[in-house]
Amino acid sequence: MILSMLLGYVASGLMVGTQAVPSPVNSHASGHEPAGHEWQKPGPFDSRAPCPGLNSLANHGWLPRHGKNITYDDIKYAAYHGYNYTEDVYEIFYILATQVFTNISTTGNASTFNLEDLARHNTIEQDGSLSRNDIYFGDNLHFSAPVWEPVAEDLGLKGYAANDSYVTIETAAKAYLARQEAAQAANPAFTVSFTQRNGTRGTTALYLATLWDYGAKAAPKAWVDTFFTEERIPYLEGYTTPKHKNTDFIHELFVAIEELVGFD
Numbered sequence: 001m002i003l004s005m006l007l008g009y010v011a012s013g014l015m016v017g018t019q020a021v022p023s024p025v026n027s028h029a030s031g032h033e034p035a036g037h038e039w040q041k042p043g044p045f046d047s048r049a050p051c052p053g054l055n056s057l058a059n060h061g062w063l064p065r066h067g068k069n070i071t072y073d074d075i076k077y078a079a080y081h082g083y084n085y086t087e088d089v090y091e092i093f094y095i096l097a098t099q100v101f102t103n104i105s106t107t108g109n110a111s112t113f114n115l116e117d118l119a120r121h122n123t124i125e126q127d128g129s130l131s132r133n134d135i136y137f138g139d140n141l142h143f144s145a146p147v148w149e150p151v152a153e154d155l156g157l158k159g160y161a162a163n164d165s166y167v168t169i170e171t172a173a174k175a176y177l178a179r180q181e182a183a184q185a186a187n188p189a190f191t192v193s194f195t196q197r198n199g200t201r202g203t204t205a206l207y208l209a210t211l212w213d214y215g216a217k218a219a220p221k222a223w224v225d226t227f228f229t230e231e232r233i234p235y236l237e238g239y240t241t242p243k244h245k246n247t248d249f250i251h252e253l254f255v256a257i258e259e260l261v262g263f264d
């Protein structure tokens with residue numbers, strides 16, 4: 001079930017309330033980056049994915065900073081230390097990258113992949129990404145400010161009030177829908193299959209899960225902004241490795257989003 005939900009995209013038990021109750025849970029405090037895992041911009045020969053979550057792990061050296069020849073152990077180490085995902089979650093990424101899409105790897109070893117291998121269109125990468133343009137426009141790998149800006153606006157990341165500093169599930173669902181509509185309107189070759197639609201919804205569930213503030217039942221706007229625009233884990237904005245998160249948790253968020261955006 002979770003595998004089918006995540007099929008078609010790159011890249012996360014508690015009750016998920018759909019009404020966020022913002023609480024001052026240290027979300028905006030200034031924090032410290034873990035020693036040896038400070039954020040660094042990737043170098044010109046480093047490999048990066050179309051996925052801010054994996055890129056952030058590489059930019060902090062939780063994944064090898066070069067982003068190449070990524071192994072199962074690399075993913076396991078990074079997803080645990082960076083995001084505290086349980087093994088059932090990162091197993092999926094590895095299976096997707098090395099077994100389901102057997103031919104995306106360009107390393108010469110089918111058990112490993114380079115982060116940029118994940119940009120192969122319609123295997124893992126697909127149209128309607130929140131922060132990447134569609135392949136039709138030439139580049140589906142790098143962050144696109146023109147794609148992201150309207151999404152950021154819909155998420156309310158610009159000039160928000162102190163009492164409105166969280167991205168709720170409702171807001172994230174609306175932003176997801178608006179981006180799908182914009183991508184479809186702009187791209188004459190836009191295609192998202194039924195399975196892939198679960199994938200794009202899955203990416204929304206995944207970034208929320210990754211940046212989830214358990215106290216507020218929502219994701220701090222400051223964290224979401226940093227994560228997408230800088231591909232940086234928002235330690236400086238108060239992120240600390242949360243208690244562990246498993247596929248059930250991501251699935252709960254996924255279902256909550258699906259209920260809001262419809263099943264068509």
Ligand SMILES: *[C@@H]1O[C@H](CO)[C@@H](O)[C@H](O)[C@H]1NC(C)=O
Nearest residue numbers: 066067068069107108109112
């Ligand atoms: C990745 O693996 C290839 C093939 O084994 C090797 O030539 C290359 O040096 C490796 N790159 C890194 C960064 O480890």
Ligand SMILES: *[C@@H]1O[C@H](CO)[C@@H](O)[C@H](O)[C@H]1NC(C)=O
Nearest residue numbers: 099100101102103104122123
């Ligand atoms: C492998 O790549 C080919 C050509 O790009 C594609 O047609 C095929 O579906 C891919 N196979 C898998 C398992 O992804």
Ligand SMILES: *[C@@H]1O[C@H](CO)[C@@H](O)[C@H](O)[C@H]1NC(C)=O
Nearest residue numbers: 069070071072109110111112
């Ligand atoms: C391929 O990569 C895996 C994982 O790092 C490694 O265990 C294996 O020895 C490699 N195979 C070859 C032929 O290099």
Ligand SMILES: *[C@@H]1O[C@H](CO)[C@@H](O)[C@H](O)[C@H]1NC(C)=O
Nearest residue numbers: 022160161162163164165166
């Ligand atoms: C935030 O505070 C302002 C001014 O007190 C109020 O008008 C607004 O409704 C509040 N917004 C939220 C989301 O609570």
Ligand SMILES: *[C@@H]1O[C@H](CO)[C@@H](O)[C@H](O)[C@H]1NC(C)=O
Nearest residue numbers: 001002004005194195196198
């Ligand atoms: C989409 O996700 C739902 C909920 O997890 C699942 O029931 C359905 O089978 C998935 N559809 C596809 C095509 O994977």
Ligand SMILES: *[C@@H]1O[C@H](CO)[C@@H](O)[C@H](O)[C@H]1NC(C)=O
Nearest residue numbers: 080081084241242243244245
């Ligand atoms: C992950 O969460 C568990 C509790 O859910 C905690 O014991 C552990 O220290 C956390 N790991 C990291 C790396 O923060």
